[in-house]
Amino acid sequence: MDPHPGNHPILSYVMSRLPSFGARTPTAVSPSHSHNFDIEQPPSSSSPSSVVGQMPNLADPEMLASMTRAISDVSQTRSVLKLIGARPTHEQVDDAKARLADLEAHLSRQLQEIVGLPRPPEIDEPRWRAHVAEKENAIKESTEKEKRVLKSLIQLDQMHDSYEKLLKDAEKRLVKIYEGDGESDNDNNNDNEGEVKEEVEEILHEAHGKGIERVDLSGKRLKLLPPAFGHIPALVVLDVSTNQLSVIPDSISGLANLEELNLSSNALESLPDSIGLLQKLKFLNVSGNKLSALPDSISQCRSLVELDAGFNSLTYLPTNIGYELLNLQKLMIQLNKIRSLPSSVCEMKSLRYLDAHFNELRGLPIAIGKLTNLEVLNLSSNFSDLRELPETFGDLISLRELDLSNNQIHALPDTFGRLDSLTKLNLDQNPVEVPPMEIVNQGVQAVKSFMVQRWIDILAEEERKSTQVLQEGENDWLTRSTSWLKNVSENVTEMIMSPRTPKESFLDQQL
Numbered sequence: 478m479d480p481h482p483g484n485h486p487i488l489s490y491v492m493s494r495l496p497s498f499g500a501r502t503p504t505a506v507s508p509s510h511s512h513n514f515d516i517e518q519p520p521s522s523s524s525p526s527s528v529v530g531q532m533p534n535l536a537d538p539e540m541l542a543s544m545t546r547a548i549s550d551v552s553q554t555r556s557v558l559k560l561i562g563a564r565p566t567h568e569q570v571d572d573a574k575a576r577l578a579d580l581e582a583h584l585s586r587q588l589q590e591i592v593g594l595p596r597p598p599e600i601d602e603p604r605w606r607a608h609v610a611e612k613e614n615a616i617k618e619s620t621e622k623e624k625r626v627l628k629s630l631i632q633l634d635q636m637h638d639s640y641e642k643l644l645k646d647a648e649k650r651l652v653k654i655y656e657g658d659g660e661s662d663n664d665n666n667n668d669n670e671g672e673v674k675e676e677v678e679e680i681l682h683e684a685h686g687k688g689i690e691r692v693d694l695s696g697k698r699l700k701l702l703p704p705a706f707g708h709i710p711a712l713v714v715l716d717v718s719t720n721q722l723s724v725i726p727d728s729i730s731g732l733a734n735l736e737e738l739n740l741s742s743n744a745l746e747s748l749p750d751s752i753g754l755l756q757k758l759k760f761l762n763v764s765g766n767k768l769s770a771l772p773d774s775i776s777q778c779r780s781l782v783e784l785d786a787g788f789n790s791l792t793y794l795p796t797n798i799g800y801e802l803l804n805l806q807k808l809m810i811q812l813n814k815i816r817s818l819p820s821s822v823c824e825m826k827s828l829r830y831l832d833a834h835f836n837e838l839r840g841l842p843i844a845i846g847k848l849t850n851l852e853v854l855n856l857s858s859n860f861s862d863l864r865e866l867p868e869t870f871g872d873l874i875s876l877r878e879l880d881l882s883n884n885q886i887h888a889l890p891d892t893f894g895r896l897d898s899l900t901k902l903n904l905d906q907n908p909v910e911v912p913p914m915e916i917v918n919q920g921v922q923a924v925k926s927f928m929v930q931r932w933i934d935i936l937a938e939e940e941r942k943s944t945q946v947l948q949e950g951e952n953d954w955l956t957r958s959t960s961w962l963k964n965v966s967e968n969v970t971e972m973i974m975s976p977r978t979p980k981e982s983f984l985d986q987q988l
Contacts, residue, residue, distance in 0.1 A: 480492060480644050480647075480648075483591040485542070485645075485647070485648045486648075487532070487535065487547060487643060487648060487651040487652065487655065488647050488648045488651055490535060491535075491544045491545060491651065492548065494541060494545070496917070498748065498830075506515075513801050519778065520651035521927045523915035524710060524862070528722045531533065531899050532655060534657070534760070539643055539865060540654070540655070543654055544651050544654055544655075546549065547647070547650050547651065547654060548647045548650070548651070552700050552755075558706075561763075564633065564634060564637035565630050565633060565634050566793065566816060566817055567597040567792070567793030567794075567795075568793075568796055568817070568818070568819055568820070569630065569806065570630065570631055570741070571796040572630075573627040573630045573631050574627075574631065574821075575870045576623075576627055577624060577627050577628070577631075580620055580623055580624055580627075583618065583620070584616065584620045585614050588613060589619075589806060591612050591613055591616070592607055592609070594609070596960065598889040605843060608892075610646065611849055613861050623645070633900070638935055640916040643767070644903060649660050654907060656657065660973070666755065666830065676694075676695075676697065677703060677986060678693065678695070680692055681703065681705050681706070681709075683800060687709075688709075688711040689711065689712070690711055690712060690713040690714065690734075691706075691712075691713065691714040692706075692709075692712060692714070692715050692716070692793045693714075693716045693719045693981070694716065694720070695717065695718040695719050695720070695739070696718070696719040696720070697720055698720060698721055699717060699720035699721060699722055700720070700722065700941070701722070701723075701724075701728060702717060702722055702723045702725060702858055703726075704726040704727075704728040705728075705897045706726070706728070706729065706732075707726060707727075707728025707729050707730065707732060708728065708731055708736060709879055710731070710733055711733065711734060712732050712734065712735055713734055713735060713737075714734050714736065714737040715735060715737070715738050716737075716739040717730070717739065717740060717743070718739045718740065718742050718743070718762070718951045719741070719743075720742075720743050721743065721744055722740070722743040722744060722745060723743070723744045723745060723972040724745070724747075724750060725740065725747045725749055725752075726743065726749070726752060727750075727751045728751075729752065729755070729925060730749075730751035730752070730754035731750065731752060731757065732755060733755075733756070733757070733827060734757055735755050735758055736757055736758060736759045736760065736780075736986065737746050737759065737760040738755070738757075738760070738761050738762070739760075739762045739948060740762065740766070740767045741762045741763065741765050741766070741785070742764070742907045743764040743765070744766065745763065745767060745768060746765060746766075746768065746769070747768065747769075747772070748763065748768065748771065748775070750772050750773075750774045750776060751773060751774070752775060752778070752965070753774025753775060753776070753778060753940070754774075754777070754778035755778055756778070756779065756780060756919060757780055758780055758781060759780050759781060759782045759783070760777045760781075760782065760783045761775075761778065761781060761783070761785070762785040763787040763789070764785045764786060764787040764788045764789070764809070765787075765789075766787065766788075766789050767789065767790060768790060768791060769789075769790045770788040770790065770791060770793065770797075771786060771791065771794065771795055771798075771951070772795070773797070775795060775798070776795055776797050776798045776800070776802060777804065779801055779803070779804065780804060781802050781804060781805050782804055782805060782806050782807065783805070783806065783807040784802070784805060784808055784809070785807075785809040786809065786810050786813070787809045787810060787811040787812050787813070787832070788811070788812045788813075789812075789813050790814055791810065791813040791814065791815070792813070792814050792815060792816065793815060793816070793819070794810070794818065794819055794822070795818075795819070796816065796819050796821060796861040797821055798819060798821055798822065799820075799821030799822040799823060799824040799825045800824055801821065801823065802822045802825060803824070803826060803827060804827050804830055805825050805827060806828060806830065806857050806949075807828075807829065807830040807832070808825070808830045808831050808832070809830075809943045810832065810833050810836070811834045811835055811836070811855070812834075812835045812836075812927045813835075813836050814836065814837055815833065815836040815837065815838060816837050816838065816839055817834075817838065817839060817840070817860070818833070818838070818841065818842055819842070820842045820843075820844060822824045822842060823842050823844040823845055823846075823847045824847070825885070826847070826849070826850060827850060828850060828851055829850055829851060829853070829875075830851075830852065830853045831853070831855070832853075833855065833859075834855045834856060834857040834858050834859070834880065835858040835859070836859055837860075837862045837864055838856065838859045838863050839862045839863065839864075840863065840864070840866075840867070840959060841856075841866060841870070843866055843867050844869060845867060845868030845869055845870060845873070846867075846870060846872025846873060847869075847872070848873060849872065849873065849874055849875060850875050850892050851873050851875060852875050852878070852898075853876075853877065853878045854873070854876060854878070854879050854880070855878075855880045856879075856880065856884070857880040857881060857882040857883050857884070857903065858882070858883040858884075859877040859883075859884050860883060860884065860885070861885050862884075862885075863881075863885060863886065864884070864885045864886060864887065865886060865887070865888070866889065866958030867890065868890050868891065869892070869981075870890045870892060870893065870896075871891075871892025871893055871894070871895035871896060872892070872895070872975060873896060874896070874897065874898060875902065876896050876897075876898055876899055877898050877899060877900050878900070878901040879896075879901065879902050880902070880903040881902075881903060881904050881907060882903045882906050882907070883906045883907075884906070884907050885907065885908060886907045886908075886909060887905070887907075887908055887909065887910050887911070888910055888911035889909070889911060889912065889924070889928060889934055891928070891931065891935055892932065893924070893925070893928040894923065894925050894926075894927075894928035894930075894931070894932050896927075899921055899925065900921060900952070901921065902920075902924060904917050904924075904980075906956055911931070912924055912927040912931075913929060915961070932956065941980060
């Protein structure tokens with residue numbers, strides 16, 4: 478939860494000088510010490526000394542004092558968050574919201590049932606009303622206890638979200654203080670903006686007149702995409718990459734025939750929910766922006782074949798994204814801050830290419846083996862977070878290329894040898910013990926052979942143990958049976974050898 482020097486260099490420097498925050502050494506920001514910073518942030522090579530080198534006035538005591546006063550709200554909020562705990566995952570929040578809705582519905586049904594109960598004739602009206610009210614209060618209280626836990630989790634997530642916005646605002650304030658509250662001079666760009674505006678208007682006029690299908694406005698320094706672009710129904714391809722767009726108008730939902738949308742390399746912090754109405758969209762590129770989340774509605778773009786959301790600040794993917802995007806073949810989410818993949822990703826049966834390198838993945842969903850068409854998987858550079866792979870990993874029967882470099886994997890899953898299609902494997906910079914490094918250095922075939930033999934040995938050992946348990950059970954049964962027969966034999970012998978009672982003599986006489 479500490480501001481990361483890679484994203485908030487000035488704020489990180491100033492807070493490192495606060496006694497309550499704790500001073501940091503220059504080496505504390507290296508990837509190997511990344512646990513000192515926000516888990517949502519990727520490792521960075523930035524350090525306080527490098528920031529001061531680029532901005533020497535930061536070392537000025539008066540400048541530092543002025544900046545310290547400007548970020549008192551950040552310091553206070555950070556102290557509170559440190560007490561209440563780490564941020565929950567997106568799936569946990571979604572589950573909590575769903576559970577809350579279920580509790581509300583269940584409570585409503587219970588209250589209706591209580592109201593509908595018939596009054597027993599032996600109980601008068603006032604006593605019955607008091608009894609009903611008591612039952613209602615008991616149910617409400619019980620439900621409220623469960624709801625409090627769920628609400629606190631949702632509120633914790635909201636507080637962390639507000640804190641992230643607070644960090645961004647604080648960084649902007651500090652930049653203004655450092656620059657003397659001066660604004661950048663945009664006069665030199667006025668002529669260029671005028672030219673771009675004329676070009677955009679000309680394109681719009683031509684689009685309406687001729688019904689053009691392709692528009693390319695990449696690299697035009699556009700700061701605004703006119704809402705009128707949403708009224709070109711014939712448009713199939715729209716490229717507005719490498720501009721300065723900070724928002725996409727909701728009217729984009731009017732592009733009913735749009736198949737390819739390139740929004741990469743802009744300044745987008747969010748996408749409109751209306752993007753989910755683009756039912757024919759096949760290729761979406763939003764890489765190189767400032768997105769912290771993708772809208773849940775993106776799951777409704779069911780024709781998507783390729784989604785590139787790399788180089789952003791994503792911390793999660795929409796919970797249901799895999800249940801809807803069943804045609805997706807290529808998913809690129811590299812260089813984000815994603816801690817976990819939603820389990821729904823395992824339902825993307827058409828997925829062939831998944832690039833999730835340079836995130837903060839702590840593992841993969843247990844059902845990852847269901848992606849039987851996956852051919853290329855890049856999980857490299859998740860550093861200290863990625864330590865193991867699930868046993869279902871061996872079910873990725875189509876996997877050809879796998880990059881696991883720069884992680885903390887100690888052992889490959891026992892089922893790894895089942896990856897018959899695997900031809901490229903990168904395990905560099907991992908503390909691998911299984912298989913031994915001498916096997917790893919011999920290449921992918923040697924690794925697969927080792928893991929196959931290991932799997933055979935494991936199965937053989939399990940069979941041996943199972944047989945041993947069975948034999949021990951049979952021996953126990955034989956011992957118990959022998960003991961029982963011995964007891965029966967002794968009892969029979971005793972009956973035969975013992976003197977007859979008078980009753981038995983009387984019976985002989987009768988016979």
